[in-house]
Amino acid sequence: MRASCDMSVKQSNLHLYRFRMELLHPRHWPTWVGLGVYFVFTLLPMTVIDWAGCRLGDYVAKKNRKRFNIACVNLALCFPDKSKLEIDHLVIEHFRAQLRTAMHLFIVWWRPVFMVRARIVRQGFEQIDYFKAQGKQVIVLLSHSVGLDFAAAAVTMDYNTNGVYKPMRNEVIDFMFSHGRTRFGAKFGGKLFTRDDGLRPLIRETRAGKVLIYIADEDLGKENSVFAPFFGVPKSTIPVLGRMTKACNAVVLPCVSCYDPARKKYRVKLYPALENFPSGDDQVDATAMNKAIENTILECPPQYLWTFRYFQTRPEGEAPVYE
Secondary structure (H helix, E strand, O other): OOOOOOOHOOOOOHHHOOOOHHHHHHHHHHHHHHHHHHHOOOOHHHHHHHHHHHHHHHHHHHHHHHHHHHHHHHHHHOOOOHHHHHHHHHHHHHHHHHHHOOOOOHHHHHOHHHHHOOEEEEEOHHHHHHHHOOOEEEEEEEEEOOOOOHHHHHHOOOEEEEEEEEOOHHHHHHHHHHHHHEEEEHHHOOOEEEEHHHHHHHHHHHHHHHOOEEOOOOOOOOOOOOOEEEEOEEEEEEEOOOHHHHHHHHHHHHHHHEEEOOOEEEEEEEEEOOOOOOOOOHHHHHHHHHHHHHHOOOOHHHHHHHOOOOOOOOOOOOOOOOO
């Protein structure tokens, strides 16, 4: 994977994630109107927001059959003991969870810090301070759950962090997400990089003491990947977590964010540090990482983003799993 040393050019973070006048161009007006309606909606009580989000999830599940079918394939592969009826129910619950959390994003984007804290219950965060006191750096291992932005907020509110961000095509929506993911960390000097920046900036910032927020569950193709089991299914996996952990003298703390509809709060949990990690073997380390991600998913299965093509890349000779 290409790495860049030109930090003066490649700090693709805070200066791009501030408001820019070009975001007011007429081509963006429909997006701003939609966000205005969204903002008004977020002023309603959480009970109403949750109900509406779930109903919107039902609607999207019926209309977006492509994503519905991808989720069905993923769940059938990962949970082969479940019946078709159970899989369909899980997919519907997933769409409800996804659209419900989409209605909550404004909390992370713009609400005051005390209001964000009020929606988050943190567990296991004392480990960060413990390992820091031992002279270790910390890598928080996240996956693509619907509550990803709340997990990131739970870390960035109190710790100097760095991480990787994939820019979105819609510049206004990109501004909203990137603002939400940098607004807390900016006071510490936190940084976000793109994949094009490579690994060197991440390693350098983590060695300097920043907590690294790392997400590694997407299928990025065969190049620089190994096939490691994910719920027992071979999955193309980027095996760099072990190398970064060693290079940074770090520990890896798996993390999950689950929304509790009864309490109207996101529970963000840090698991104990991975043991005997890294091993020095890419295959072994990729397998350990995927297993850790599996354990976080099992905390709240419907809240994992099952609509991604996690098994797009197949081992030689295997048929495609998606239509």
